[in-house]
Amino acid sequence: MRKLFALFVAVVGLTVAAADTPAPETLVRNTSQEVLDLIKKENLSPSDKRFRDLVEAKVLPSFDFTRITMLAVGRHWRDATPQQQDALTREFRSLLVRTYSTALTANKVQNIEVKPVKMSDNDTDITVRTEVGIANGQPFPIDYRLLKVNNAWKVYDVAVEGVSLVTNYRTSFNQTIQKDGIDGLIKALAERNASQPAKAAGK
Template sequence: MKRRLFAHLAATVLTVAAFGLAPLAHAGDESPDAMIKRLSDEVMASIKADKGVQTGDMAKIMALVDSKIMPNVNFQRMTAAAVGPAWRQASPDQQKRLQEEFKTLLIRTYSGALDQVNDQVITVKPLRAAPTDTDVVVRSEVRGRGDPIQLDYRMEKAPSGWKIYNLNVLGVWLVETYRSQFAQEINAKGVDGLIATLAERNRSNAAKKS
């Protein structure tokens, strides 16, 4: 399997893990690395057991994401960071649209690699953080065929437990990658232009899948 495909696989797993296909148990008591380990194991098992998810059934994937996303990820923070300074000038309706289109973009972009999940194992590395830290990086690796894939999570401590707000695949942070793309659109067309571009990309991705 080519390294590019492994990168897509890793991004898929971390995206789905961040969106939480498994319920969050005892979130307030879990350490961030323990949470990632549990989610990773449960998500991999869920993907391997569900042929519909593996084959990219978007209705099934979206239903799972929509039912579990909020307990596990601060998606507003993730979207705001990707949009950059323009987020503060966006209206509540624009912010809502940005989150919706960004979520759809992430799911549709990486869902195609779900059928490649078979013998991969995710190993969570020992956490380097003080007990009082409220913002940490949990590092892990996806091991299977070929070289290990670096897979890291930026997490913040919230009253309800640890939340993921950024993702790193092979040394590239997801938010920073999209921030540069979004900045070009915003500079050229404004926030509404970015929303329209994301919506069009999502329609195009959906058409390719159908």
């Protein structure tokens, strides 16, 4: 459950870079505090429409879901048709968003400490390290892998306590593809999403 919760923290901590491309650690720090303050102030839960709107507006633009899916699928990605790639990205994105939302109910964030990042103006691929403090538990590390594309930083992997999101899913995805093919993986993801419908969808 900690890793599920950590994935939510990962998306909470990042947003789209402004035109002047602020330092990644500043971007993480400012956005995470803004979102956490809003959640506490309004006492939001994953079933609230406001919460879902917040995720859509503040979180999703920060992630390169196509790249994340491509890396998670691994060598099989190039064998997929454009339609299959789109379907994989769509279903995997839905799965991750549900994970982020439901994980919030398991823990309460107390603070997020963003570690300084040493980087040059020419760097385009960096890791931002943070430590997450939660209620009634030991703090734990989350590392964000970000790629700078078109003057904006995008997340393409998250490591929780040293475990990579991309690597973790790649193992299970590879097993499913070897057994049932790419369409089998799409079907499995779609069925998993359908079996966990968003609560209070009309709220």
